[in-house]
Amino acid sequence: xxxxxxxxxxxxSVRAAAGGRGRQGGKPAWRRALYGKxxxxxxxxxxxYMAAILGVPLVLAIWYSLTDINTSTYAVRFVGLQNFIxxxxxxxxxxxxxxxxxxxxxxxxxxxxxxxxxxxxxxPSYRGKPVIRFIMMLPWTIPIPLSxxxxxxxxxxxxxxxxxxxxxxxxxSSPGVQWLGFPDNAMASIIMANVWHNIPFAAIIFVxxxxxxxxxxxxxxxxxxxxxxxxxxxxxxxxAAPILLLGLVFNMVFNFTxxxxxxxxxxxxxxxxTEILSYDAFQVGIQDGNLGEGAAITLFLLPFLAFISFLFxxxxxxxxxxxx
Amino acid sequence: MTMATRQATSAAARTAATPxxxxxxxxxRLAERVGRRTVLWxxxxxxxxxxxxxxxxxxxxxxxxxxxxxxxxxxxxWDLPFVFNHVTYLFTQTQYLRWLGNTYLIGxxxxxxxxxxxxxxxxxxxxxxxxxxxxxxxxxxxxxxxxPSLLFIPLSKVLATLGLINSDWGLMLVYPTITIPFCxxxxxxxxxxxxxxxxxxxxxxxxxxxxxVWRVVLPLSQAGILxxxxxxxxxxxxxxxxxxxxxxxxxxxxxxxxxxxxxIRGDIFYxxxxxxxxxxxxxxxxxxxxxxxDKFVSGLTRGAIK
Numbered sequence: 070x071x072x073x074x075x076x077x078x079x080x081x082s083v084r085a086a087a088g089g090r091g092r093q094g095g096k097p098a099w100r101r102a103l104y105g106k107x108x109x110x111x112x113x114x115x116x117x118y119m120a121a122i123l124g125v126p127l128v129l130a131i132w133y134s135l136t137d138i139n140t141s142t143y144a145v146r147f148v149g150l151q152n153f154i155x156x157x158x159x160x161x162x163x164x165x166x167x168x169x170x171x172x173x174x175x176x177x178x179x180x181x182x183x184x185x186x187x188x189x190x191x192x193p194s195y196r197g198k199p200v201i202r203f204i205m206m207l208p209w210t211i212p213i214p215l216s217x218x219x220x221x222x223x224x225x226x227x228x229x230x231x232x233x234x235x236x237x238x239x240x241x242s243s244p245g246v247q248w249l250g251f252p253d254n255a256m257a258s259i260i261m262a263n264v265w266h267n268i269p270f271a272a273i274i275f276v277x278x279x280x281x282x283x284x285x286x287x288x289x290x291x292x293x294x295x296x297x298x299x300x301x302x303x304x305x306x307x308x309a310a311p312i313l314l315l316g317l318v319f320n321m322v323f324n325f326t327x328x329x330x331x332x333x334x335x336x337x338x339x340x341x342x343t344e345i346l347s348y349d350a351f352q353v354g355i356q357d358g359n360l361g362e363g364a365a366i367t368l369f370l371l372p373f374l375a376f377i378s379f380l381f382x383x384x385x386x387x388x389x390x391x392x393x
Numbered sequence: 394m395t396m397a398t399r400q401a402t403s404a405a406a407r408t409a410a411t412p413x414x415x416x417x418x419x420x421x422r423l424a425e426r427v428g429r430r431t432v433l434w435x436x437x438x439x440x441x442x443x444x445x446x447x448x449x450x451x452x453x454x455x456x457x458x459x460x461x462x463x464x465x466x467x468x469x470x471w472d473l474p475f476v477f478n479h480v481t482y483l484f485t486q487t488q489y490l491r492w493l494g495n496t497y498l499i500g501x502x503x504x505x506x507x508x509x510x511x512x513x514x515x516x517x518x519x520x521x522x523x524x525x526x527x528x529x530x531x532x533x534x535x536x537x538x539x540x541p542s543l544l545f546i547p548l549s550k551v552l553a554t555l556g557l558i559n560s561d562w563g564l565m566l567v568y569p570t571i572t573i574p575f576c577x578x579x580x581x582x583x584x585x586x587x588x589x590x591x592x593x594x595x596x597x598x599x600x601x602x603x604x605x606v607w608r609v610v611l612p613l614s615q616a617g618i619l620x621x622x623x624x625x626x627x628x629x630x631x632x633x634x635x636x637x638x639x640x641x642x643x644x645x646x647x648x649x650x651x652x653x654x655x656x657i658r659g660d661i662f663y664x665x666x667x668x669x670x671x672x673x674x675x676x677x678x679x680x681x682x683x684x685x686x687d688k689f690v691s692g693l694t695r696g697a698i699k
Contacts, residue, residue: 108517108521108523109517109523110517111513111514111516111517111521112513112514112517112518112523112529114509114510114513114514115510115511115513115514115533115573115577118510118569118570118573119533119536119570119573119574122548122566122567122569122570123536123539123544123570125547125551126543126544126547126548126551127539127543127544127547129547129550129551130543130544130546130547133546133547133550138550186436186440187440189436190433190436190437190440193433195433195434195437201437201441202683203680203683204441204444204445204448205440205441205444205445206444206679206682206683206686207444207445207448207679208444208447210627210678210679210680210682210683210686211448211671211675211676211678211679212630212631212649212674212675212678213631213633214633214649214650214652214653215648215649215652215671215672215674215675216447216448216671216675217653218451218652218653218667218668218670218671219447219448219450219451219668219671220447221662221667222450222451222454222664222667222668223447223450225662225664228462228463228664230450234470265443265444265447268443268444269444273686273690274690274694277690277691277694278694281694311694312694315693315694318538319537319693322537322538322540326540326541326542326543327542327634328542328633328634329633329634332633332637333653346542347542347634350542350546351545351634351637351638354545354546354549355545355546355549355637355638360546360547360549360550363546364546364547367542367543367546368543370540370542370543371543374538374539374540374543377538378535378538381535381538385531
């Protein structure tokens with residue numbers, strides 16, 4: 070049995086079933102060739118499905134952005150770059166572009182910092198850790214629209230619990246902070262809610278990265294006389310980089326494209342202060358029914374996503390190298 | 394006696410006078426350890442409060458009376474007695490049960506579709522020595538970068554054309570794009586880790602490839618399949634943008650959409666019921682997700698570690 074195992078590996082299990090040469094010799098060559106190619110059929114459902122439900126809409130998004138397609142008129146006219154030109158000339162849209170960069174960038178940075186700090190609390194073992202870990206993971210494990218309901222309540226102008234506590238402690242004056250009432254406050258608040266939701270993910274990614282570093286590597290570096298800084302930057306970081314980059318990629322996709330937080334907390338914020346690209350696209354494309362312009366807005370996400378893909382590919386390449 | 398010898402003698406005398414454990418440095422090390430433990434527990438406290446307090450406040454709000462909720466002067470961080478009128482309101486005056494049912498049905502269908510499409514793909518990638526298997530797997534994984542935020546507008550038009558707008562079937566059609574990449578990635582790693590000998594034995598016994606899969610691989614894969622089912626639910630329950638864009642009838646809404654849109658009547662937020670609705674749907678999935686978190690992270694970072 071084990072002798073056969075060495076030969077088995079291809080789906081040409083004909084060889085295996087024969088336990089030798091027998092059956093294979095009897096099959097015509099075209100049959101064998103077909104069976105070889107037929108292995109790819111297992112990928113067919115997945116490929117076809119993704120191409121249909123993912124690929125087609127993507128192409129359509131580009132097509133729609135070049136037309137004036139909308140939900141109220143039946144006729145569709147090709148308008149070229151008209152949508153893009155009118156967007157770029159619109160100060161509100163430029164504001165949305167800037168907001169997206171600020172919100173996405175700040176959320177990513179703070180999530181990385183706070184999440185890493187939280188990881189240090191998750192690395193050691195201690196009594197009651199499973200319960201404590203469960204609590205710390207709640208922002209991530211509770212579906213985000215549902216946990217944001219809690220943040221709506223926390224940021225509520227009259228009944229904010231943070232304000233109440235601060236007022237009881239005497240550190241805040243009576244009407245309290247209007248968390249969502251001013252553009253800067255609102256931006257800070259949505260970043261806060263975003264970071265709160267994402268730090269468990271950042272923490273467990275960091276923990277996974279650190280655990281993945283072989284202890285011998287660190288010991289060898291110590292023996293070679295490397296100080297903690299050099300151990301960190303020359304040994305630990307390169308080995309941990311693929312996982313950390315992967316976590317960063319997932320976090321950035323969320324921070325730059327998600328509209329749940331803005332929809333539930335600020336709806337674009339006071340005076341467009343938290344208007345971000347994806348929410349703008351939703352308002353224009355779905356609420357107003359202007360599909361063409363909405364699609365054009367979403368395409369402005371592509372530069373952000375292209376940069377993120379670049380990071381993703383670096384992570385892949387690094388892990389390939391780490392494998393050798 | 395010279396100065397040096399006198400100093401040396403008194404130093405020796407001092408050494409003899411101090412207890413052995415202090416000389417061994419145990420005191421300092423103990424103090425360091427206690428100090429570190431204190432810092433650790435301080436850090437734990439900080440993060441438990443940061444992550445846990447909002448949820449705690451949601452629970453308390455769900456159980457407080459409206460008088461207590463809307464009265465800043467009588468504010469307390471907790472108060473007895475607990476009331477359940479928000480919860481009963483949820484179940485009797487809203488379509489909450491309907492929303493939960495919708496959510497679980499959509500999740501179950503998504504799990505089934507994901508398994509039907511993902512198992513063949515994963516088995517092919519893991520076992521069949523397809524050329525470029527690694528590249529295909531990575532590409533599949535990379536589709537995550539094509540965010541729903543890019544697709545929801547054209548998809549809304551496509552579903553409308555197909556007559557699937559404002560229908561749970563529309564969501565069931567679209568959700569596997571979220572779950573197939575990750576679950577196939579997970580299953581590929583899982584199948585690759587199964588010992589080959591058993592499949593080979595089945596093939597030698599005349600099963601053929603698919604017989605081997607059916608009789609040997611799938612029964613062994615119960616753990617992997619369970620994991621996929623769990624993540625099908627956790628991933629679909631995180632969605633908001635698709636259900637927001639496609640569903641408008643309240644009885645068709647999954648619970649995410651129902652809770653955040655239907656518990657606001659006019660301008661009035663029914664905060665108690667909102668919190669109750671969010672927690673009754675959110676905490677069970679959080680508990681289950683928590684049990685599978687390690688698998689989630691290891692599945693995600695599988696390619697990056699080796």
